[in-house]
Amino acid sequence: MTWSRIQSRVLYPASLLAAGAAVVWKYLRAEPAHPRMVYLTGWCLLGLVLVLTVFNARKKLAFLPLLSARTWLRTHSWLGMFAGLLFVMHLRWRMPAGPFDSVLAALFVAVTLSGIAGWWLSRAVPRRLTGAGGEVPYERIPAVLRGLRERAESLVVAGIPAAGATTLADFYAARLSGFFARPANLGPHLFGSTSALNALLADLGNVERYLNDSEKKAAQQLAALVREKDALDLHRAMQLVLKGWLFVHIPLTYGLLVFTAAHVVIVYSYSGGAR
Amino acid sequence: MSPPAPSLNRPRRWDVPFSSDMSAADVERLLGLAPFRDMDPGGFPRSAQLADILRNDARLRQFKPGEIIVREGDYGTSAFMVLAGTAEVVLGPGLPPAMVGRREPARRGLFRALARVWANPSEDEVARRSGQSGAAAVGRVEGDSAPGVILQDIPRVLSRLRTATIAPGDVFGEIAALSRMPRTATILANADGAELLEIRWQGLRDLMRYDPQLRTFIDGIYRERALSTYLDELPFMRFLGPDARKRLMDATQFETYGDYDWSGDYKQLVRSGATAAQEPTIAVEGDYPNSVVMVRAGFARVTQRYGSGHRTLNYLGSGRMYGFDEIAHNWRQPENRVDLQHTLRVIGYTHVLVIPAAVIEQVVLPAMPGAMLPPLIVSDRRSRAPFAAEPDGEPTGSRVSAEVMEFITQNRFFNGTQTMVIDLDHCTRCDDCVRACAQTHDNNPRFLRHGPILNNLMVAQACMHCADPICMIGCPTGAIHRDTFEGDVVINPSSCIGCSACANNCPYGAIRMVEIRDEAGRILVASDGIPIQKATKCDLCIEQFGGPACERACPHDALKRVNLNTLDDLVGWLKR
DSSP states (O other): OOHHHHIIIIIHHHHHHHHHHHHHHHHHHHTTTOTTHHHHHHHHHHHHHHHHHHHHHHHHTTTSOOOOHHHHHHHHHHHHHHHHHHHHHHTTTSOOOSHHHHHHHHHHHHHHHHHHHHHHHHHHHHHHHHHHOOOOOGGGHHHHHHHHHHHHHHHHHHHHHHHTOOHHHHHIIIIIHHHHHSOOOHHHHHTTOOHHHHHHHHHHHHHGGGOOHHHHHHHHHHHHHHHHHHHHHHHHHHHHHHHHHHHHHHHHHHHHHHHHHHHHHHHHHTSSSOO | OOOOOOOBOOOOTTSSOSOTTOOHHHHHHHHTSTTGGGSOGGGSOGGGOHHHHHHHHEEEEEEOTTBEEEOTTOBOOEEEEEEEEEEEEEOSSOOOTTTTTOOOOOOOOHHHHHTHHHHSOSSTTBOOSSSOOTHHHHOOOTTSSSOOOBOSSHHHHHHTSOEEEEOTTOEEOHHHHHHOOBOSSEEEEEEEEEEEEEEEHHHHHHHHHHOHHHHHHHHHHHHHHHHHHHHTTSGGGGGOOHHHHHHHHHHOEEEEESOSSOHHHHHHHHHHTOOGGGSOEEEOTTSOOOEEEEEEEEEEEEEEEETTEEEEEEEEOTTOEESHHHHHHHHHOGGGOOOOOSEEEEEEEEEEEEEEHHHIIIIIHHHSOGGGSOOOOOTTGGGOOTTOSSOOOOTTOOOSOHHHHHHHHHTTGGGBSSEEEEETTTOOOOOHHHHHHHHHTTTOOOSBSOOOEETTEEEOBSOOOBSSOGGGTTOSSSOEEEOTTTOOEEEOTTTOOOOOHHHHHOTTOOOEEEEOBOTTSOBOBBTTSOBOEEEEOOOTTTTSTTSOHHHHHOTTSOEEEEOOSSSHHHHHHHTO
16 A cells, blocks of 8 residues: 555544544533633634635645645545534534524535535546546537537538438438537436437437448448547536536635624624623 | 737847857857868858857857866756866766755745736736746756856865866767767866867757768767766676776677657657557567667667567666676576567667677676576566556566556657656546646646546646657757756747747647737737747746646646656556
């Protein structure tokens, strides 16, 4: 086992577990004697959330020697989990009361869950993309799509004079033009289903009985283009998910910070001299 | 769209001469000295006249007593000729790096780095007005106007060292200049000081091209000096006494396969994906092992017959040996001799040292301790299939799968010392690496997250900082050069004339020609109406602390800069 694996699979989880156990033990012992302990956990939680938020700033300052993003992400993930524990302690193991606190707690849970979802996506999705082949940067997808459509249309049109029939062209117009015109099958790709692709290929197979030899050859080439387009759609769908989850996680985080600031003001306004 | 900027003169080769101090009288004086007085000026084309080369590609330099002229380990792109005085070359062991003033180049401080937040231009590829930007500011060519390092008490220092004197008329520094390799020794001016003529390699190349006599002369001394220097790197040399070393040196041959200016062939090979069978051979599997071959420059491919094809087991770069195991085996077990186990093939251009088996058997092997001898050869490897699940632990080092080995060799990626590899199973395609690169380079990314793929391994289109940077071959001005300290390949935008020679030479598509703009965003146009271009590429964030921003910006450990000259880096990373 390499040092990197030891760090990620043994050292970090063990540290988190030990720190978590120590904090809970200390908290349970101290809490009955210190009713204001909730202020301490609150401020710790706020500090932790701010530290977690700094990861995004680190990404924007890539030219500064502020440790590697890999170290930041690992720290972010493990501290995030620790923040979850602290959050439960801050709530004193109870559900929040009142609409404001409920929204604040819901925001915290949403940020945590979206973070966990992102962590899972960043591990599961890349392998699917690699397996699909046809690697393409997200920004290049429209250009590649256009190229595929032009190739498909040229293939179909070029076959008409030789075949003396428009069978394949008719099929293309009826069944494939929409598929090649724009990104397709977002839902099936998100859920790992190939049913849409199979249906298209089955239809293309069914139409072969009406084609002559040269048209059949063109139909096979068309099937290859359909598979390429499907892989492109998969890339688009999955890259969209990989980019999109941050558009959930980060706005929720900012929302959480705003609500937390209001929470601090409210708490101290009505704390009755807790300062 | 912004209106075009006022037109400018198109940059030309000698817009930035090597030295602005070279006068007509200096050139006249040089033309009266050997070897220039014996050259035929009529043999030079109008575009590169002898006098013009001397005026623009050479400079006169005065060195004070004890001043360092070149330092061992530095990358240099020029050769020297002693005009007056003498110089001392320090033979091994060399001077300590600190004593010769060898230190890391200056990096951007924290505040200068932070200033990028507001100082980065909003337009793409803006030409900086004041001086150089990016790598050029750090990647200075050796011997520029920086103050020199002077050793004190020369007689005492020299009395402790093994040195050789370089007299007027002698040439040195040609190994680094011609082979794009680091300086092999430190050379300093003697007690009386020295006057030297320094010629940058573009000028030396032209002089050699148009004067066959000089070419023969330089080739001769290059081979002679390289041979003695390189032999010292052989692992068994430390076991040999002076007589044995001399015998070895006398018997060693220096052979070259392919042409030094080989970039065209190389690029064609990469593009055509030429197979092993098409490459010329240095030694053939099954033949009697009659010599040890040591690769000095370039690369050679080690293959073994399998079925009707050839399986690539490894590639050998500078300092790697072939044939020693078989000769050692036969010397230990003469009754159970083996043939050469593999074929050694030339990839593009390969410099090799050839040491006859007889000398190895009579001089080297008897001097080596038994524990240092290579293991005996067990000839059951031929039955191993390249598609076996586990790498077969070949002595040649194939610790990656056969297909990865073929992928690296077929695409000639082994030339890269800082190759950008991406593990697509970990890459979330977030492009944080590209953004980090752009932020570090005035908002202009210097690589494409795109390139050849094998399974989950992508080699991105980023400068690999090749062991043998063939992009440098055609540069007429020396704008693309090696950083003196670490040897990173960098471009000086102020002397780049936009000729595209480097971009055309690079087989990996890692250099991009870009149209540059002024600070108002207007494209700079030359007086002929055509936009001015500059070559751009990855400079390894040479100005930044902490190394390449792309690597540091990857949160998923999916991107790594690895040295593919050997497989150690890649194997370590793949097994992380």
